[in-house]
Amino acid sequence: PLMLSRYESEFLELECIGVGEFGAVHKCVKRLDGCLYAIKCSRRPLAGSANEQLALKEVYAHAVLGHHPHVVRYYSAWAEDDHMIIQNEYCDGGSLNNAIVKKEVQGELFTEAELKDLLLQVSMGLKYIHSSGLVHLDIKPSNIFICQRPSSSAPGEGESEEEEDGGAAAGVIYKIGDLGHVTSSNSPQVEEGDSRFLASEVLHEDYSHLPKADIFALGLTVLLAAGAPPLAQNGDQWHSLREGRLPKLPQELSPAFRGLLQLLLDPDPTKRPSARELCKHTVLRGKRTE
Numbered sequence: 001p002l003m004l005s006r007y008e009s010e011f012l013e014l015e016c017i018g019v020g021e022f023g024a025v026h027k028c029v030k031r032l033d034g035c036l037y038a039i040k041c042s043r044r045p046l047a048g049s050a051n052e053q054l055a056l057k058e059v060y061a062h063a064v065l066g067h068h069p070h071v072v073r074y075y076s077a078w079a080e081d082d083h084m085i086i087q088n089e090y091c092d093g094g095s096l097n098n099a100i101v102k103k104e105v106q107g108e109l110f111t112e113a114e115l116k117d118l119l120l121q122v123s124m125g126l127k128y129i130h131s132s133g134l135v136h137l138d139i140k141p142s143n144i145f146i147c148q149r150p151s152s153s154a155p156g157e158g159e160s161e162e163e164e165d166g167g168a169a170a171g172v173i174y175k176i177g178d179l180g181h182v183t184s185s186n187s188p189q190v191e192e193g194d195s196r197f198l199a200s201e202v203l204h205e206d207y208s209h210l211p212k213a214d215i216f217a218l219g220l221t222v223l224l225a226a227g228a229p230p231l232a233q234n235g236d237q238w239h240s241l242r243e244g245r246l247p248k249l250p251q252e253l254s255p256a257f258r259g260l261l262q263l264l265l266d267p268d269p270t271k272r273p274s275a276r277e278l279c280k281h282t283v284l285r286g287k288r289t290e
């Protein structure tokens with residue numbers, strides 16, 4: 001085609017790392033800086049359509065959110081020949097969902113210390129998103145990405161891991177990704193996320209405590225990492241979980257941690273701790289064992 005695509009001229013496509021109805025995500029290297037990026041190409045939504053709104057909200061959210069060690073970094077977005085393209089930080093460790101499946105296959109479990117580290121890191125990312133007046137609304141294992149070492153994209157100015165928590169620098173770093181459902185926490189046009197992680201009050205269009213819907217989804221995310229069976233999309237299991245009945249777990253968790261998970265999943269959103277409260281929660285801030 002006459003117009004040389006910016007995507008082709010600026011990037012070398014290395015491999016496809018995800019395909020969905022949204023489009024495809026590739027691991028790419030930027031020719032200029034030699035760094036790796038995750039680039040999502042999706043069909044450009046019809047002008048004025050709901051999908052266009054969603055696509056724009058994703059880019060707006062990234063633009064507003066700037067940099068945080070536990071939120072996937074945004075670099076650029078542009079439109080070309082009927083496609084929307086977004087260039088994000090490449091996280092080299094796959095998604096939390098991949099990690100959960102891998103543990104399952106190997107007959108291994110996340111230890112309680114690892115579960116606490118996961119909960120603390122994602123809470124830090126959520127605290128940042130919520131303090132910016134936004135809510136994610138699609139927190140789930142496949143939207144949490146892992147960096148096995150400080151990210152392999154271009155280093156960010158003033159972005160330092162130890163600011164948030166030196167501890168994670170030694171192990172894995174979890175980052176909240178896919179801001180496609182992000183909306184403002186007080187004047188929401190809510191686009192519901194995955195029903196398996198949806199808080200009951202949001203299903204009933206009660207948007208008065210949206211940040212607590214992210215906390216509920218985070219509780220289910222940690223529950224899955226703890227080895228809970230796959231979540232139901234609807235039906236009795238879906239409802240019983242939302243009446244505060246936790247599924248049987250393949251491991252004994254300490255009463256303190258189990259109690260905290262119970263609180264994250266409380267049917268009453270006002271009973272769930274905020275991300276800020278989680279970040280300083282003694283159960284999560286206990287002395288590190290390693």
Ligand SMILES: Cn1cc(CCO)c2c3c(c(-c4ccccc4Cl)cc21)C(=O)NC3=O
Nearest residue numbers: 017018025038040088089090091093094178
């Ligand atoms: C399927 N998939 C696999 C990965 C690599 C994990 O090791 C991945 C990434 C992203 C995304 C992504 C999600 C939503 C919107 C835009 C992007 Cl680039 C999707 C990804 C993203 O923003 N950063 C990623 O690493």
